[in-house]
Amino acid sequence: MRLRVLADSTIPIYEQIVSQVVFAIAAGDVSSGELVPSVRDLSQQLLVNPNTVARAFQELERAGILESRRGLGMAVTAEAPKLCAGRRKEIVRGHVRDALRAAAAAGLSAPDVHELVDDEWPRLAPRNGRAESSR
Amino acid sequence: MRLRVLADSTIPIYEQIVSQVVFAIAAGDVSSGELVPSVRDLSQQLLVNPNTVARAFQELERAGILESRRGLGMAVTAEAPKLCAGRRKEIVRGHVRDALRAAAAAGLSAPDVHELVDDEWPRLAPRNGRAESSR
Amino acid sequence: MRLRVLADSTIPIYEQIVSQVVFAIAAGDVSSGELVPSVRDLSQQLLVNPNTVARAFQELERAGILESRRGLGMAVTAEAPKLCAGRRKEIVRGHVRDALRAAAAAGLSAPDVHELVDDEWPRLAPRNGRAESSR
Amino acid sequence: MRLRVLADSTIPIYEQIVSQVVFAIAAGDVSSGELVPSVRDLSQQLLVNPNTVARAFQELERAGILESRRGLGMAVTAEAPKLCAGRRKEIVRGHVRDALRAAAAAGLSAPDVHELVDDEWPRLAPRNGRAESSR
DNA sequence: GTGGTCTAGACCACG
DNA sequence: GTGGTCTAGACCACG
Numbered sequence: 001m002r003l004r005v006l007a008d009s010t011i012p013i014y015e016q017i018v019s020q021v022v023f024a025i026a027a028g029d030v031s032s033g034e035l036v037p038s039v040r041d042l043s044q045q046l047l048v049n050p051n052t053v054a055r056a057f058q059e060l061e062r063a064g065i066l067e068s069r070r071g072l073g074m075a076v077t078a079e080a081p082k083l084c085a086g087r088r089k090e091i092v093r094g095h096v097r098d099a100l101r102a103a104a105a106a107g108l109s110a111p112d113v114h115e116l117v118d119d120e121w122p123r124l125a126p127r128n129g130r131a132e133s134s135r
Numbered sequence: 136m137r138l139r140v141l142a143d144s145t146i147p148i149y150e151q152i153v154s155q156v157v158f159a160i161a162a163g164d165v166s167s168g169e170l171v172p173s174v175r176d177l178s179q180q181l182l183v184n185p186n187t188v189a190r191a192f193q194e195l196e197r198a199g200i201l202e203s204r205r206g207l208g209m210a211v212t213a214e215a216p217k218l219c220a221g222r223r224k225e226i227v228r229g230h231v232r233d234a235l236r237a238a239a240a241a242g243l244s245a246p247d248v249h250e251l252v253d254d255e256w257p258r259l260a261p262r263n264g265r266a267e268s269s270r
Numbered sequence: 271m272r273l274r275v276l277a278d279s280t281i282p283i284y285e286q287i288v289s290q291v292v293f294a295i296a297a298g299d300v301s302s303g304e305l306v307p308s309v310r311d312l313s314q315q316l317l318v319n320p321n322t323v324a325r326a327f328q329e330l331e332r333a334g335i336l337e338s339r340r341g342l343g344m345a346v347t348a349e350a351p352k353l354c355a356g357r358r359k360e361i362v363r364g365h366v367r368d369a370l371r372a373a374a375a376a377g378l379s380a381p382d383v384h385e386l387v388d389d390e391w392p393r394l395a396p397r398n399g400r401a402e403s404s405r
Numbered sequence: 406m407r408l409r410v411l412a413d414s415t416i417p418i419y420e421q422i423v424s425q426v427v428f429a430i431a432a433g434d435v436s437s438g439e440l441v442p443s444v445r446d447l448s449q450q451l452l453v454n455p456n457t458v459a460r461a462f463q464e465l466e467r468a469g470i471l472e473s474r475r476g477l478g479m480a481v482t483a484e485a486p487k488l489c490a491g492r493r494k495e496i497v498r499g500h501v502r503d504a505l506r507a508a509a510a511a512g513l514s515a516p517d518v519h520e521l522v523d524d525e526w527p528r529l530a531p532r533n534g535r536a537e538s539s540r
Numbered sequence: 541g542t543g544g545t546c547t548a549g550a551c552c553a554c555g
Numbered sequence: 556g557t558g559g560t561c562t563a564g565a566c567c568a569c570g
Contacts, residue, residue, distance in 0.1 A: 012560060023241050039543065049562050054543070062332070070418070071454060071542055071570030088241045095237040096251045098146075099230035100259055106158050106223045110256045114249055116231045121245045124235055147554065148340070184341060184555045282545060293511050309558065319547045324558070341555035341557055358511045365507040366521045368416075369500035370529055376428050376493045380526045384519055386501045391515045394505055417569065454570045 001030050001037065005046050013048055017056035019091055025065065025076060026084035035073045036066065063087075136165050136172065140181045148183055152191035154226055160200065160211060161219035170208045171201065198222070271300050271307065275316050283318055287326035289361055295335065295346055296354035305343045306336065333357070406435050406442065410451045418453055422461035424496055430470065430481060431489035440478045441471065468492070 003020045005013050024030055036042075039057060043050040057074050060066040065083055066074040077083075103113050138155045140148055159165050171177075174192060178185040192209055195201040200218055201209040212218075238248045273290045275283050294300055306312075309327060313320040327344050330336040335353055336344040347353075373383050408425045410418055429435050441447075444462060448455040462479055465471040470488055471479040482488075508518045 014560080019237075019240065027242050038541085040541095049564095050543095051563085052561065054545095055560090057543080068543065070412075070568095071457075073542055092234070092237050092241050092243060093251060093255065095230075095234035096248070097255050097259075099227070099234040100252065100255055102154070102227050102230040104259050105155065106227050107162055108227060110252065113231070113252055113256070116228060117235065117245065117248055117252065120228065120232050120235055121248070124232075124239050142340075149554075186555045187341075190555075284545080289507075289510065297512050308556085310556095319549095321548085322546065324560095325545090327558080338558065340553095343557055362504070362507050362511050362513060363521060363525065365500075365504035366518070367525050367529075369497070369504040370522065370525055372424070372497050372500040374529050375425065376497050377432055378497060380522065383501070383522055383526070386498060387505065387515065387518055387522065390498065390502050390505055391518070394502075394509050419569075456570045460570075 003042070003046060005048060013046075014052050014056040014059070017042075017046070017048075017053060018059050021056070021060055022065065022084045022087050022091070025080050026088040028081070030076050032076050032078045032080055035069070035075050038073050138177070138181060140183060142182075148181075149187050149191040149194070152177075152181070152183075152188060153194050156191070156195055157200065157219045157222050157226065160215050161223040163216070165211055167211050167213045167215055170204065170210050173208050273312070273316060275318060283316075284322050284326040284329070287312075287316070287318075287323060288329050291326070291330055292335065292354045292357050292361070295350050296358040298351070300346050302346050302348045302350055305339070305345050308343050408447070408451060410453060412452075418451075419457050419461040419464070422447075422451070422453075422458060423464050426461070426465055427470065427489045427492050427496065430485050431493040433486070435481055437481050437483045437485055439481050440474070441481065443478050 001021070001024045003017060003024070005016045005020075007013070009016065011019075021036065030036060036057075037045065039050050039053045042048075043053045046053070057066060061068060061074070063083065064077055065080045065087075067077050069075045100113065103116075108116075136156070136159050138152060138159075140151050140155075142148070144151065156171065165171065171192075172180070174185050174188045177183075178188045181188070192201060196203065196209070198218065199212055200215045200222075202212050204210045235248065238251075243251075271291070271294045273287060273294070275286045275290075277283070279286065281289075291306065300306060306327075307315065309320050309323045312318075313323045316323070327336060331338065331344070333353065334347055335350045335357075337347050339345050370383065373386075378386075406426070406429050408422060408429070410421050410425075412418070414421065426441065435441065441462075442450065444455050444458045447453075448458045451458070462471060466473065466479070468488065469482055470485045470492075472482050474480045505518065508521075513521075
């Protein structure tokens with residue numbers, strides 16, 4: 001499981017970690033029962049304070065996605081894949097909703113938004129497989 | 136100029152005010168030279184701390200969209216319509232970019248995002264002119 | 271709202287704060303819409319680090335019991351009284367269940383447990399109103 | 406001596422092991438001079454880290470309940486039955502005291518607690534001899 | 541080794 | 556003024 005955080009994002013680091021763990025599990029990168037990297041390892045890998053990672057893990061535990069195996073670390077729960085699939089959808093949906101609210105308030109139409117999406121998508125990451133896709 | 140503020144939104148209130156003033160000017164609801172409501176009036180109308188309105192106005196002044204008329208209040212500048220048209224675009228584009236970033240991190244494709252947009256758009260506000268639109 | 275924490279308890283301080291806020295709301299000491307003491311005030315009153323109080327508030331917020339009023343502080347939600355009544359019951363029930371599990375594993379009977387309760391109850395606090403009560 | 410450990414309990418595993426050995430001896434399931442299962446055997450039987458079992462045995466040794474027989478393993482001491490009878494009582498009493506503290510903090514009365522006990526006792530384990538008992 | 545709690549204190553956004 | 560995030564680092568229980 002390879003994570004990345006952007007220190008200068010407006011999104012808190014611990015929340016970025018939460019999302020990325022959710023995405024990794026939803027994508028099947030980590031399976032139920034597997035241990036995620038330890039707080040210490042992950043904090044070194046991400047160049048982030050251990051407390052920040054611990055906070056992300058705590059949230060994931062309360063969400064039923066991780067469970068602590070005493071003395072071993074944090075493991076992916078049996079329900080995690082299902083929970084993460086749903087959560088992934090909701091995270092993205094929330095951001096889309098925000099964008100649409102702004103677009104509507106600005107007086108744009110649905111086609112306007114679609115145009116913006118097609119305009120911005122290719123500019124995102126270096127290579128996003130299906131970025132230039134269809135439509 | 137009629138503004139609305141969502142107290143429970145994750146978007147800061149002052150930023151909501153800024154955006155709505157920008158949108159109102161870009162839409163031609165308020166014209167160059169017209170006065171906007173006073174900090175006091177607007178804060179009462181929106182049930183919001185006067186400091187919050189003041190901060191929004193300050194930001195609009197720094198952006199060259201509003202200018203203070205001594206003894207009268209804040210007025211829409213001559214350049215405001217042009218500035219607001221551009222800014223409106225950037226505000227929306229910024230939110231769209233956020234949504235795309237989340238979508239990409241979640242492993243979605245461009246078509247997935249378009250689907251989400253079509254899914255969410257009709258659910259927005261009660262009345263959104265072209266909400267049931269085309270495509 | 272007057273809270274007390276026991277620094278030497280095995281129960282984490284932040285959890286003690288959570289429970290006591292829940293109990294105070296369930297008891298009607300604080301009502302929906304009221305602000306609870308600020309993180310800073312409470313941390314001074316309890317002689318505890320502000321972070322510890324903040325963590326308790328965070329939990330209460332995620333539980334839907336408190337909500338942050340931006341710039342003002344944390345307020346008791348409309349649903350809090352109902353939530354707290356239920357939660358209070360579950361907190362106590364959990365402790366009772368623990369005790370019964372131990373009692374059963376030790377081979378005690380229900381009457382044995384009742385006897386223990388009557389034996390221990392009066393020894394609790396200095397004065398507990400109905401402590402010497404009935405039965 | 407048949408022990409059971411609940412991996413998801415909030416009570417540390419080593420403490421569960423200590424309690425169950427104490428209860429078994431107090432109940433006369435194992436007698437003075439008898440050997441208890443080896444750390445290795447017990448850890449395999451309970452699916453638990455050997456260190457955890459070792460720690461439990463260490464504690465039981467310090468309490469004078471077990472003593473090591475060089476080359477043979479750990480044996481129940483002569484004083485164990487008496488010690489365990491007392492300790493069993495204190496273990497249960499401690500849990501009861503915890504429950505009462507929570508109940509008192511929640512504003513419950515002694516009758517309330519008795520009611521909770523009668524409510525929860527039958528729900529405990531499948532077979533608890535006198536669970537449906539009297540009162 | 542693992543995570544959990546807590547302190548101390550900085551810095552920030554918001555109002 | 557308010558809460559939110561983050562760092563740094565100590566200490567502890569558990570395994």
